Amino acid sequence: MQPFLPVACALALLGAVPMLAAQAAPAARLAAAIRPEVYRAHLTFLADDALEGRAPATRGGDLAAKYIAAQFARLGLEPAGDDGSYFHRIPIVAHTPHPELDVTAPERRELRYRDDFVLWSMRDEPEVEVAAPAVFVGYGIDAPESAWNDFAGADVKGKIIVALVNDPGLRDATLFRGKELTYYGRWTYKLEEAERQGAAAILLVHTTESATYPWSTVSGSWGKTQVSLARTATPLLMAGWLSEETAGRLFAAGGQDLAALSEQAARPGFRAVPLGVTLRAKVRSTLTRSETMNVVARLPGKGPRSAEAVLIGGHYDHLGIGMPVNGDSIYNGALDNASGTAGVLALAEAFMSSGTRPERSLLFMAFGAEESGLIGSEAFARRPTVPLRQLAAVLNVDVTNLYGRTRDIGALGSEHTSLGASFAAAARAEGLRVVEDEVARFEGSFFRSDHFPFAKAGVPALSLASGLDFVDRPAGWGEAQRAAYRAERYHRPQDELLPSYSVDGALQQLRVVARLALAMAAASGQPTWNPTSEFAEVGQARTAR
DSSP states (O other): OOOOOOHHHHHHHHTTHHHHHTTSOHHHHHHHTOOHHHHHHHHHHHTSGGGTTOOTTSHHHHHHHHHHHHHHHHHTOEEOSGGGSSEEEEEEEEEEEEEEEEEEESSOEEOOBTTTEEEEESSSSSEEEEEEEEEEOTTOOEEGGGTEETTTTOOOTTSEEEEESSOGGGTOTTSTTTTSOOGGGSHHHHHHHHHHTTOSEEEEEOOTTTOSSOHHHHHHHHSSOEEEEOOOOOSOOEEEEEOHHHHHHHHHHTTOOHHHHHHHHTSTTOOOEEEEEEEEEEEEEEEEEEEEEEEEEEEOOOSTTTTSEEEEEEEOOOOEEEEEETTEEEEOOIIIIIHHHHHHHHHHHHHHHTTOOOSSEEEEEEESOSTTTSHHHHHHHHSOSSOGGGEEEEEEOOSOOOSOOBSEEEEETTTTBTHHHHHHHHHHHTTOEEOOOHHHHHHTGGGSSTTHHHHHTTOOEEEEEEOOOBTTSOTTHHHHHHHHHHHHTTTSTTOSOOTTOOSHHHHHHHHHHHHHHHHHHHOSSOOOBOTTSTTHHHHHHHHHO
């Protein structure tokens, strides 16, 4: 790996930039203005122990947010948060659940918390309770573009629905996108659809076939304090999971067979089945409220489309101070995501220092509380300071490449909208080819970072990804580095700045983002959704408002 470029050398190179840039096209001039020492300085500060891991609603997290706001102010960017400030408030509620779940008919049986089920409240209230018939809704999917509706002909209002995770493509590769995970397969979608259908509660069935994680992960992750964006009233009172064995017994109590119904649920035309049992569920919650913030600034556009905007963002939060690993308890989050936040700041400076004034406005945003479940980006998507119909595109920078220069580059979500083709054009301008990360697509990585709440709301969105074909490295070296990071440093105190890191690869990526943002800001129309995307319908509705 190449070492960091010495500051003196970088300054010497910068002396030649004005002469060359004067002859360059705006995109090339902008790309050349992304300065390595600026990126490195922000990265070094944000990943330092002094920020104590940047957890939401902590001293370190607040310090990071104030630092980012100060940088936006220094550059002369307009505040674009609440009340004329750079800060967009994120109200957070932590729920520590104390649940009960009983089968009350045909005979009463009390289920064991964490062994048989996990359950949490979907309301910010100290206690919620429901007693209602249980209905099996297959995969719990309503997908018009796939002519699939598990709720057709069923009235589940006020009832407790039971659903499988994943989607029918898991069993039949001709359905949906085969074994590639669609959003319909995500547990978060199931809860959202249950709410839209008016259900009182939803229980997801965990099976070894449909879930890539064991029951111990379910009971460990969901059987503890849950953190969420503060919620308004919803008909969905609670949500949870059933173990496969428990679900089997529950179905059998009503004279049904879990395996047989699961097979039926994977066939077109499936209809919801009443399970013949009544459940009583109760959740008492200990509630703790806190607040963190997104940090957002605006570079006004200069043309007739200046009311519209292109958003460039990345999350600044990480995990704070936690359990020590090898004697270190500060979870610095250097790659995840001091690297992306530093990139957003470096891009903002490049736009200002190069004198580039796009036709659409630009929003530069540092999201809070991503590690808590995309809470900051969800908060902005729900309560934006720019109407969503005027938000042309979202470009997310979550983890940049600090391993060196590559010949390729990636993006999550390129298959969903016309942004994919525009991204490929920007990459070609930097001499990079776009590579599809098949593993990321099968794992559903597109659904797990801050661009996603916007995509879910119909805004075309991409998330930057690293290439794997490294210059002057043998084949397979990039995959080995990624695997080592996931095994040894991801979400651990060991995610620190390493002496071997280089900014060269990150600068390649940022130049592509800069070119793409400028192209989207100048385009005659907003990017369009591909008709096969599960978000196409909501995307069309967004622009029609």
